[in-house]
Amino acid sequence: MDTKTAVPALAALAQASRLSIFRWLVERGPEGALPGEIAEQLELPAATLSFHLKTLQHAGLVDSVRSGRNIRYRADFAAMQALVDFLSQNCCGGDPSKCAPEVAVSAAAIPVRARRSR
Structure with a gap:
Protein backbone atom coordinates (compact mmCIF):
# COMPACT_ATOMS: atom_id res chain seq x y z
CA MET A 1 0.00 0.00 0.00
CA ASP A 2 1.15 3.53 -0.69
CA THR A 3 0.11 6.97 0.55
CA LYS A 4 -2.23 7.46 -2.41
CA TRP A 24 -18.93 -4.24 13.09
CA LEU A 25 -18.30 -5.85 9.70
CA VAL A 26 -14.85 -6.92 10.94
CA GLU A 27 -16.57 -8.57 13.93
CA ARG A 28 -18.94 -10.39 11.58
CA GLY A 29 -16.00 -11.94 9.75
CA PRO A 30 -16.09 -13.20 6.15
CA GLU A 31 -19.84 -13.78 6.37
CA GLY A 32 -20.50 -10.04 6.41
CA ALA A 33 -24.04 -8.73 6.69
CA LEU A 34 -27.02 -7.50 4.75
CA PRO A 35 -27.76 -3.76 4.86
CA GLY A 36 -30.87 -4.32 6.98
CA GLU A 37 -28.82 -6.14 9.61
CA ILE A 38 -26.22 -3.38 9.67
CA ALA A 39 -28.86 -0.65 9.88
CA GLU A 40 -30.66 -2.41 12.72
CA GLN A 41 -27.51 -3.19 14.69
CA LEU A 42 -26.08 0.32 14.40
CA GLU A 43 -29.42 2.14 14.38
CA LEU A 44 -28.75 3.97 11.11
CA PRO A 45 -31.34 5.08 8.56
CA ALA A 46 -31.12 3.18 5.25
CA ALA A 47 -30.12 6.25 3.20
CA THR A 48 -27.37 7.16 5.66
CA LEU A 49 -26.09 3.59 5.73
CA SER A 50 -26.04 3.44 1.93
CA PHE A 51 -23.96 6.62 1.76
CA HIS A 52 -21.45 5.30 4.31
CA LEU A 53 -21.17 1.86 2.70
CA LYS A 54 -20.49 3.48 -0.67
CA THR A 55 -17.73 5.60 0.88
CA LEU A 56 -16.16 2.54 2.51
CA GLN A 57 -16.35 0.67 -0.80
CA HIS A 58 -14.70 3.50 -2.73
CA TYR A 73 -21.31 -6.37 2.61
CA ARG A 74 -18.03 -7.59 4.08
CA ALA A 75 -14.91 -5.98 5.46
CA ASP A 76 -11.97 -6.44 3.09
CA PHE A 77 -9.51 -8.07 5.47
CA ALA A 78 -6.62 -7.91 3.00
CA ALA A 79 -7.11 -4.14 2.63
CA MET A 80 -7.36 -3.74 6.41
CA GLN A 81 -4.11 -5.67 6.90
CA ALA A 82 -2.40 -3.68 4.15
CA LEU A 83 -3.42 -0.45 5.90
CA VAL A 84 -2.13 -1.67 9.28
CA ASP A 85 1.12 -2.79 7.61
CA PHE A 86 1.47 0.60 5.91
CA LEU A 87 0.95 2.42 9.21
CA SER A 88 3.45 0.28 11.07
CA GLN A 89 6.06 0.09 8.32
CA ASN A 90 9.49 0.89 9.75
CA CYS A 91 8.01 1.06 13.24
CA CYS A 92 10.50 2.11 15.91
CA GLY A 93 13.19 2.80 13.32
CA GLY A 94 13.10 -0.77 12.08
CA ASP A 95 13.88 -2.32 15.48
CA PRO A 96 10.92 -4.65 16.19
CA SER A 97 12.11 -5.21 19.77
CA LYS A 98 11.07 -1.63 20.56
CA CYS A 99 7.58 -1.95 19.08
CA ALA A 100 5.99 -3.93 21.91
CA PRO A 101 7.61 -2.87 25.17
CA GLU A 102 6.57 -4.71 28.28
CA VAL A 103 3.84 -2.92 30.12
CA ALA A 104 4.15 -3.03 33.87
CA VAL A 105 0.78 -3.52 35.49
CA SER A 106 0.59 -1.66 38.76
CA ALA A 107 -1.52 -2.88 41.63
CA ALA A 108 -3.59 0.28 41.28
CA ALA A 109 -4.65 -0.81 37.79
CA ILE A 110 -5.98 -4.16 39.02
CA PRO A 111 -9.56 -4.06 40.34
CA VAL A 112 -9.88 -4.53 44.10
CA ARG A 113 -11.84 -7.80 43.68
CA ALA A 114 -9.03 -9.26 41.55
CA ARG A 115 -6.40 -8.27 44.12
CA ARG A 116 -8.33 -9.99 46.92
CA SER A 117 -8.47 -13.28 45.04
CA ARG A 118 -4.69 -13.41 44.65
Whole structure:
Protein backbone atom coordinates (compact mmCIF):
# COMPACT_ATOMS: atom_id res chain seq x y z
CA MET A 1 0.00 0.00 0.00
CA ASP A 2 1.15 3.53 -0.69
CA THR A 3 0.11 6.97 0.55
CA LYS A 4 -2.23 7.46 -2.41
CA THR A 5 -4.23 4.40 -1.31
CA ALA A 6 -3.90 4.87 2.45
CA VAL A 7 -5.24 8.44 2.60
CA PRO A 8 -8.74 7.63 1.24
CA ALA A 9 -8.95 4.59 3.54
CA LEU A 10 -8.01 6.63 6.58
CA ALA A 11 -10.34 9.44 5.54
CA ALA A 12 -13.22 6.95 5.23
CA LEU A 13 -12.54 5.64 8.73
CA ALA A 14 -12.26 9.17 10.16
CA GLN A 15 -16.03 9.41 10.58
CA ALA A 16 -17.82 7.84 13.55
CA SER A 17 -20.60 6.01 11.67
CA ARG A 18 -18.25 4.62 9.03
CA LEU A 19 -15.78 3.49 11.67
CA SER A 20 -18.63 1.74 13.53
CA ILE A 21 -19.85 0.07 10.35
CA PHE A 22 -16.37 -1.13 9.44
CA ARG A 23 -15.59 -2.41 12.94
CA TRP A 24 -18.93 -4.24 13.09
CA LEU A 25 -18.30 -5.85 9.70
CA VAL A 26 -14.85 -6.92 10.94
CA GLU A 27 -16.57 -8.57 13.93
CA ARG A 28 -18.94 -10.39 11.58
CA GLY A 29 -16.00 -11.94 9.75
CA PRO A 30 -16.09 -13.20 6.15
CA GLU A 31 -19.84 -13.78 6.37
CA GLY A 32 -20.50 -10.04 6.41
CA ALA A 33 -24.04 -8.73 6.69
CA LEU A 34 -27.02 -7.50 4.75
CA PRO A 35 -27.76 -3.76 4.86
CA GLY A 36 -30.87 -4.32 6.98
CA GLU A 37 -28.82 -6.14 9.61
CA ILE A 38 -26.22 -3.38 9.67
CA ALA A 39 -28.86 -0.65 9.88
CA GLU A 40 -30.66 -2.41 12.72
CA GLN A 41 -27.51 -3.19 14.69
CA LEU A 42 -26.08 0.32 14.40
CA GLU A 43 -29.42 2.14 14.38
CA LEU A 44 -28.75 3.97 11.11
CA PRO A 45 -31.34 5.08 8.56
CA ALA A 46 -31.12 3.18 5.25
CA ALA A 47 -30.12 6.25 3.20
CA THR A 48 -27.37 7.16 5.66
CA LEU A 49 -26.09 3.59 5.73
CA SER A 50 -26.04 3.44 1.93
CA PHE A 51 -23.96 6.62 1.76
CA HIS A 52 -21.45 5.30 4.31
CA LEU A 53 -21.17 1.86 2.70
CA LYS A 54 -20.49 3.48 -0.67
CA THR A 55 -17.73 5.60 0.88
CA LEU A 56 -16.16 2.54 2.51
CA GLN A 57 -16.35 0.67 -0.80
CA HIS A 58 -14.70 3.50 -2.73
CA ALA A 59 -11.93 3.51 -0.12
CA GLY A 60 -11.41 -0.22 -0.73
CA LEU A 61 -12.25 -1.26 2.84
CA VAL A 62 -15.57 -3.00 2.15
CA ASP A 63 -16.69 -5.23 -0.68
CA SER A 64 -20.12 -6.43 -1.65
CA VAL A 65 -21.49 -9.64 -3.10
CA ARG A 66 -24.84 -9.78 -4.85
CA SER A 67 -26.93 -12.83 -4.17
CA GLY A 68 -30.21 -12.61 -6.05
CA ARG A 69 -31.94 -9.48 -4.82
CA ASN A 70 -29.69 -9.11 -1.78
CA ILE A 71 -26.30 -7.49 -1.38
CA ARG A 72 -24.04 -8.71 1.39
CA TYR A 73 -21.31 -6.37 2.61
CA ARG A 74 -18.03 -7.59 4.08
CA ALA A 75 -14.91 -5.98 5.46
CA ASP A 76 -11.97 -6.44 3.09
CA PHE A 77 -9.51 -8.07 5.47
CA ALA A 78 -6.62 -7.91 3.00
CA ALA A 79 -7.11 -4.14 2.63
CA MET A 80 -7.36 -3.74 6.41
CA GLN A 81 -4.11 -5.67 6.90
CA ALA A 82 -2.40 -3.68 4.15
CA LEU A 83 -3.42 -0.45 5.90
CA VAL A 84 -2.13 -1.67 9.28
CA ASP A 85 1.12 -2.79 7.61
CA PHE A 86 1.47 0.60 5.91
CA LEU A 87 0.95 2.42 9.21
CA SER A 88 3.45 0.28 11.07
CA GLN A 89 6.06 0.09 8.32
CA ASN A 90 9.49 0.89 9.75
CA CYS A 91 8.01 1.06 13.24
CA CYS A 92 10.50 2.11 15.91
CA GLY A 93 13.19 2.80 13.32
CA GLY A 94 13.10 -0.77 12.08
CA ASP A 95 13.88 -2.32 15.48
CA PRO A 96 10.92 -4.65 16.19
CA SER A 97 12.11 -5.21 19.77
CA LYS A 98 11.07 -1.63 20.56
CA CYS A 99 7.58 -1.95 19.08
CA ALA A 100 5.99 -3.93 21.91
CA PRO A 101 7.61 -2.87 25.17
CA GLU A 102 6.57 -4.71 28.28
CA VAL A 103 3.84 -2.92 30.12
CA ALA A 104 4.15 -3.03 33.87
CA VAL A 105 0.78 -3.52 35.49
CA SER A 106 0.59 -1.66 38.76
CA ALA A 107 -1.52 -2.88 41.63
CA ALA A 108 -3.59 0.28 41.28
CA ALA A 109 -4.65 -0.81 37.79
CA ILE A 110 -5.98 -4.16 39.02
CA PRO A 111 -9.56 -4.06 40.34
CA VAL A 112 -9.88 -4.53 44.10
CA ARG A 113 -11.84 -7.80 43.68
CA ALA A 114 -9.03 -9.26 41.55
CA ARG A 115 -6.40 -8.27 44.12
CA ARG A 116 -8.33 -9.99 46.92
CA SER A 117 -8.47 -13.28 45.04
CA ARG A 118 -4.69 -13.41 44.65
